[in-house]
Amino acid sequence: MIHYSCDRCKRLIDTEEELRYSVKLEVCAAMEPLASDEFEDDRDHLLEVQEILERLDDLEDDNIGDEIYQKKHYDLCASCYREFIKNPLGREQPVHLGFSQN
Ligand SMILES: [Zn+2]
Incomplete structure (x- = not known):
């Protein structure tokens, strides 16, 4: 098991007793196309980003x-x-907590 x-909160989550929440966080730098590239297909830009990411993978330089680009995965208990x-x-947090909770 x-x-x-x-x-x-580092608490153990007993999945038989409570729900476990999985948080998948993916953050990437938004690369705006240059003005001179405006006639190019969007897919080209995605490809370029992909190539950059692959090159970075090869370098195995985590800092760069x-x-x-960062991809994180967290497990959270229900209260967290x-x-x-x-x-x-x-x-x-706004100071007026509880004022407009819909
Ligand atoms: Zn927790």
Whole structure:
């Protein structure tokens, strides 16, 4: 049996007793096409990004790769999930909590 622990509070998650939430986070640098490229197909740009990523993979230089692309996977317990989803970007909480909760 696989045991999961919450990546936020480090508590063990008993999947028979409670839900485990899987957070998949993929962040990549948005590369805007240059003005001179405006007649090119969008797919070309995606290909270029793919090639850059592959080259970075070859280099195995994590620091450079992290600058433009990161993929993370977190397991969260139910209570941490509720906290996370309220503020996934880690913004500072507004002072008037509870004022307009819809
Ligand atoms: Zn947790």
